[in-house]
């Protein structure tokens with residue numbers, strides 16, 4: 001279970017004996033054991049500065065403790081850490097892990113700093129489309145080899161460091177060296193869990209996730225009883241998704257390599273709850289059209305388009321793949337300035353209305369709801385635009 005702590009008591013809890021923040025406690029004993037003490041004013045103020053500028057918050061994704069951006073980079077910390085040898089630094093990190101483990105929120109053996117997910121990797125022009133966490137600053141513990149980044153083998157997967165968390169009762173797992181994880185999406189996942197469950201006995205209901213990651217939203221749809229088709233280009237995320245699906249006891253199939261050339265009818269014949277294609281979502285609409293020719297995946301009731309700053313490149317595919325569903329919902333993730341949310345909603349409505357008109361006007365799209373998930377930057381919201389499409393008549397029994 002992921003836990004997040006600031007070291008402050010809740011306003012409503014009974015007064016308890018004041019507890020020292022575990023990171024502060026670790027630093028205090030490390031200073032006492034490591035740094036020469038002469039009781040001079042300048043050393044006292046340096047030590048105070050070390051404690052004040054150290055992080056107080058952490059998130060546990062067992063067995064990893066993740067510290068916030070910028071941790072241990074203040075001038076005082078940078079100069080102390082520069083002069084410490086590896087063993088002395090390690091004794092600090094170990095002491096922090098021990099103190100965090102003592103809080104009873106989970107046993108942690110690895111320590112890292114979350115330096116965010118750069119849109120471009122160092123010095124590279126190309127966009128970091130996989131949203132790889134190249135900013136992860138690994139302080140302590142074996143995070144697995146740097147080998148196998150782009151084309152990992154089964155043994156790279158077996159040797160990697162995996163962490164897990166449970167959100168809304170659903171397990172998720174990932175290798176933090178290779179795959180991002182956004183804790184802030186927990187609210188949106190919970191909202192998805194509140195969508196209508198498919199009625200029993202009326203054929204399969206399907207969901208599609210065009211940016212599956214490690215299954216953040218895929219698992220919400222699976223737990224609602226839908227079959228899910230998903231696309232993801234990062235093999236590390238696909239492996240996390242596969243492991244997570246198994247941990248939640250859902251059948252899962254990964255389609256990759258030569259199998260990508262097999263007919264959709266063959267690929268979907270096993271009836272797995274989750275089928276993930278390790279390839280670009282640019283191929284999704286063609287594949288789904290092929291499946292629908294075989295009367296499979298006709299009733300796609302939800303399509304998740306979860307890419308920021310915008311998922312616009314896949315909106316037309318999402319429109320096309322739902323053409324046989326009597327009622328479909330598209331969930332379009334988009335970063336929007338707070339003052340522009342209404343005009344963005346209107347622009348999305350116009351785009352979909354134009355597609356509807358060019359298809360004969362039978363399907364009726366409507367932007368029914370805008371969910372403001374979290375602030376992405378000052379004045380910018382991560383929004384999800386829910387587009388409801390009605391008016392199609394399903395051509396078969398919905399399977």
Ligand SMILES: C[S@@+](CC[C@H](N)C(=O)[O-])C[C@H]1O[C@@H](n2cnc3c(N)ncnc32)[C@H](O)[C@@H]1O
Nearest residue numbers: 129130211212213216231232233234280281306
């Ligand atoms: C921001 S993560 C989204 C994961 C999850 N849906 C979420 O919202 O938290 C975006 C994911 O899309 C994947 N991705 C980017 N471009 C893609 C493409 N063309 N086809 C399939 N997956 C893609 C990346 O590898 C990454 O795992």
